[in-house]
Amino acid sequence: MSHNTTTAEAGRAGRAFNLRRILHSPLALPLIGLIVVSILMGFASENFFSVSNIMNVLRQVSIVGILAVGMTFVILTGGIDLSVGAVMALSGTLAAGLMVNMAMPGWVGLLAGLGVGVSLGLFNGAMVAWGRMPAIIVTLATMGIARGLGLLYSGGYPISGIPSWISWFGIGRIGIVPVPVIAMVVIYALAWVLLQRTAFGRHVYAIGGNELAAKLSGVKTQFIKLTVYGISGLTSAFAALILTGRLMSGQPNAGVGFELDAIAAVVLGGTAIAGGRGLILGTLIGAVLLGILNNGLNLMGINPYLQDVIKGLIILLAIYIGREW
Amino acid sequence: MSHNTTTAEAGRAGRAFNLRRILHSPLALPLIGLIVVSILMGFASENFFSVSNIMNVLRQVSIVGILAVGMTFVILTGGIDLSVGAVMALSGTLAAGLMVNMAMPGWVGLLAGLGVGVSLGLFNGAMVAWGRMPAIIVTLATMGIARGLGLLYSGGYPISGIPSWISWFGIGRIGIVPVPVIAMVVIYALAWVLLQRTAFGRHVYAIGGNELAAKLSGVKTQFIKLTVYGISGLTSAFAALILTGRLMSGQPNAGVGFELDAIAAVVLGGTAIAGGRGLILGTLIGAVLLGILNNGLNLMGINPYLQDVIKGLIILLAIYIGREW
Amino acid sequence: MLQLSGIKKRFGTIQVLHGVDLEVNAGEVHALLGENGAGKSTLMKILTGILQPSAGSILIEGQERQFANYDEAIAAGIGIVFQEFSLIPYLDAVENMFLARELRTRFGLLDRKAMRKRAEDILARLEVDVPLDVPIRKLSVAEQQFVEIAKALSLNARILVLDEPTATLTPSEVEHLFKVMRELRRQGVAIIFISHHLEEIFEICDRITVLRDGEYVGDCLVSETDNDRLVEMMVGRRIENSFPEKPSIPQDAPVLLNCQAVQLRRGGPVSDFVLREGEILGFAGLVGSGRTETALALLGAYPAAKCALQVEGEDIRFREPADALARGIGLLPESRKEQGLITSFSILQNISINNYGKYRRGHWFLDLQKERADTETAMQQVRVKAQGPMDRVDTLSGGNQQKVVIARWLNHQMKVLIFDEPTRGIDVGAKAEIYQLMRAFTAQGYAIIMISSELPEVIGMSDRVCVFRQGGIVATVEGTAITSEDIMTHATTGRVRHVA
Amino acid sequence: EDGLKIGMTFQEMNNPYFVSMQEALTEAAKDLGAEVVVTDAGHDVAKQISDVEDMLTQGIDILLLNPTDSAGIESAVHMAKAQDVIVVAVDANANGPVDTFVGSKNRDAGYQSCKYLADALGGSGEVAILDGIPVVPILQRVEGCKAALAEYDGITLVDTQNGRQDRSVALGVVENMIQSHQNLAGIFSVNDGGAMGALAAIQGSGRDIKLTSVDGAPEAVAAIAAGGPFIETTAQFPRDQVRVGLAMALAQKWGARVVPSEVPIDVRVVDAKNAADFSW
Ligand SMILES: Nc1ncnc2c1ncn2[C@@H]1O[C@H](COP(=O)(O)OP(=O)(O)OP(=O)(O)O)[C@@H](O)[C@H]1O
Ligand SMILES: Nc1ncnc2c1ncn2[C@@H]1O[C@H](COP(=O)(O)OP(=O)(O)OP(=O)(O)O)[C@@H](O)[C@H]1O
Ligand SMILES: [Mg+2]
């Protein structure tokens, strides 16, 4: 196993920047991957490095990027959350539904959307923590349930006609920076503090490292697991907010397959799929890397079918280079 | 943890049938779930218990059921294979393409399809075993690559015009039993022998139980892992054969999401998602349970959106009841 | 101070404790003795709230207490160092020590400075130097053990349970630990100490309680007993001199294994040694001196920079242990839980795991009857205490688990066996049996490499001893030169050979 | 750098319907000497917006938009218009300042198929709908179908199930439908992909059930020509939609100030009589 994948080391690396530390940080490999891919894309497409395209990529990344935050928490505990895309869709659909069909003020709808996300997350968490059921199957079931509920509620139609100010969340800007990008950065910063600077964060890592030992040391493992899935529900709901702003409608079909993109971002960022090791900043790098791949391959005008193949190969390569020993 | 989930015990249980043993077998709970759901469906829909409907359900189950065999091997070693649906689609598409576009005889196409499945499986296996990369991300990438290749090859069109005798694999019957059902039963029987009665099978369980210990005591862990993914590729290709016979065409976009159904079948059948424990017959029961849910809810004429919700809830309930302590 | 009475415990249908009493006073080191599987760890888990007793009462300072979980026991002033490690591999020492008891700043964030300071203080008290910024899994077993102890100390417990803390320590480290224990005793802490090393009991303990098969046998003052009497209390019979006679090995005995050069890390020392038929070659050295890594490198389980081997005169490099197995070389790994057992398997499956070549029917299929019969024989040979071969190994006591792993090699026609810490956590009776077994192997012409941190064992069993220091062999001693002074000198000051 | 650049974003590209659109576009662009960029949203509006953003970055002049969802895509339309790109919605309309919408009359398509089906059944019998992915054109076809069925007193709609427009899914769903409705006489599938699955199920059951559908895909047309349960598909003209759409965009590019805001493309009933001569 590589010995540069620890949280504490990264903590130190944060303190003083020097090349050695960066190279030995678990972020090094994802970062190198990001840089290499960016340079390749820059060669292949002249527009790639324009400020507007960079903002464009970051804005495109924001939704999966935010989903990947919750996913990181869950994966760090050794779990997985396949329901994030569906929960996002349901939360956005219900929020839009309340605004449009029930004529509630926008903020009520948004709050309700967040509530829905958190509730479904806690539902997952309760099943995993108290029900002791495997996360993969619980969240798979929740995925089906959330999709079904969203479609039932909306009758399959997208719900449009929401207050126009909500578009600010999706397409607004502060200076030249799109609002979704700012939201994403803020969420990552909060997640970083939570994971690296609070007892809760240490417990998340501890559970992923050795759940039994953590429990024996007095970590409230069930509570932490519950919370972690709740956080994933919350970030799904935040993603829904931005999605709703971008689409200006509630889309019960949105986000199919986003869970896989979020997982890919987390793993590309160097987090161990078995839990216990990984950094939230790695996830951000992983999400951006995925976004650049999508954007760059589009910019290069590559056949969409071929894009899937290339993307798959690059992910394999990135994971291969960054794998542990 | 429950201590009745060992392979050898099940082996013993197989020898002498008595109620005690059956109740203590890890198959008991999936079986009870199956019976309860069947009875419920029988009450709700008069057609459910007709012979023709039972054959109908089994035939529908056959494709996911066969995919779930390979998935069981992989999950028993502690891995996962998200590429099964895509590999199935690619293998069927290429097989059809060789027959139609290259005018090769049917059996050459079918053999080539099997070859494609096995190769992609071994590709996954090599990445996991020698590349030491996490299975979830490797097979996710393979899924994208296989889908992309299938669409590239076919240009997005289904490939029809294959020799008509191939439909025998999909819709033929021997007596009243559909050919796909017979194929499924044979494949399960072979898998059972492999897992319960050969050294290879024990090694599969051992790797899932404690890979390091297995390796240090002389199990060829890398070879076994490679083989296990190869088997998954092979069963995907068998599923493709039946699918091609059923649809009489190569469908590059068939089987989206089948990997999740296969995983659900494995887990519903009582196999631990972390590996090391589980029975192939459990997977069969899990697959049939899923098929009955789909069929029964259809027969009852329930709103399709609501079906997703009900299916999710029943899966949760089944896993909850069958969970280990 | 602490009084356990009539403690009973059953797991399913198995009665493990049949009404055990234990009384510990403040300011005393109390030894808890018993064979493997006697129920020591189980009793301690009941005391610390991790398991619930089926019957019996716990009195602390005269008050009846019941702990629903470990947290409640901690709150009542009880701390424990578990027999099996309970550290989080990817967190560092400080994070591990304060897990679930983190110090916080006013803003609710981690007070990392304060925690580090306190961790340094506690480790300084233990007089050990443990790297604090490195994930725990990078530390040696001994260092991890000290972190465990430090973690328990950081609780400021009034009752401290140490479940076989010395099993992984070298003599000087054990001395360290005893110093700390004496200091704690002076402060009035009640310590329960579990160990299979009787000489340690006599050195540090005040009183002794002995368990046998889950029954309370009796207690006595250390000053009023002696070695033989203790052993008799524990085992119910006398144990003869535990080390078997060393046979004389002819100088020209064929060389089974000729390790011409093994280099663990690039630029590190290069070692060589030979292993002759019928001999036991000891690997001695301080913990972390590279014995385990060398052994793993031989089998191809550790990516050594260089490993030039001859097996029976043939040049070979193993890619994985399976290759070594094919050439008749097997390993009893050092950590049974992580490296030895497949915990979800039954005893039978654990023993036969690498033996299937023998249990073939019709070339492809397993012969289940033969497998079972052989397993039962093997279990009897090493005296595994269990209800039957289908029991799951994770329900066995530590010592019995070790025997299961040893039994794995009984059915093989092996040439070379590498035993890494074969008696770690094994009771005196079983130890003698394992020693007999090793000699029985060599009498059949096998050769054994025995890695051990217990000097008496190394001296008593080895025909020759390679002494390790800093990743390489610094000396090989033979015959009468095998003395503890000699070995310790080499192990602490021997010259390490580096190559350019 | 100065040549014409045309971008087209598809809601999905693993459907012959859209693939043939893309082929028509490529051919037309070749004639024009224009560069073509094509993206596949895979039924994901968010991805489709990203795709449009990426195409705008590449400096396209004309955007042919086949939206996954009309409402959801609106912000992309605004972005395109902000960059003075001509936007033509193809097949399904998009909200926002779209210059022209070229699309089939989906409601008509559903209506005609189901009318054909009802007539073929002699105006009475049990009928089921094989639904698809809930997007507006599909929902409109179902609406149209129900309107047609409602005109016949003897026709009862006994079941609506979702085949996700996927041959393998539809196959299983229709097998179940056939099991549960012993008197089922007709099925309307919202597209040909689902219909091919339904056809396999009907043939497998050996029952006499009539099948109609929408699209006019080559496989479906071949099946209709061959006779059997599949009796009709209401054909759309995907290639023509693209050709007309491109023409509208070019007209505007060349300075036309008034272009029709909507060009509905008729649908045509294809049955055993005319199937042999029909193709996209
Ligand atoms: N979870 C369990 N289920 C069933 N039996 C168990 C379980 N845990 C322990 N036992 C049994 O209880 C007995 C006592 O085990 P314990 O670990 O307390 O022994 P010990 O005295 O600590 O032995 P050692 O010296 O080997 O550590 C053993 O026979 C063991 O098999
Ligand atoms: N992956 C690793 N990276 C860095 N150092 C390591 C690694 N693995 C082991 N070490 C260190 O190498 C040294 C040798 O370890 P090894 O386990 O071989 O020692 P040993 O002599 O067998 O001692 P023990 O009695 O603990 O088995 C130890 O100090 C250990 O901390
Ligand atoms: Mg013990």
Ligand SMILES: [Mg+2]
């Ligand atoms: Mg060692």
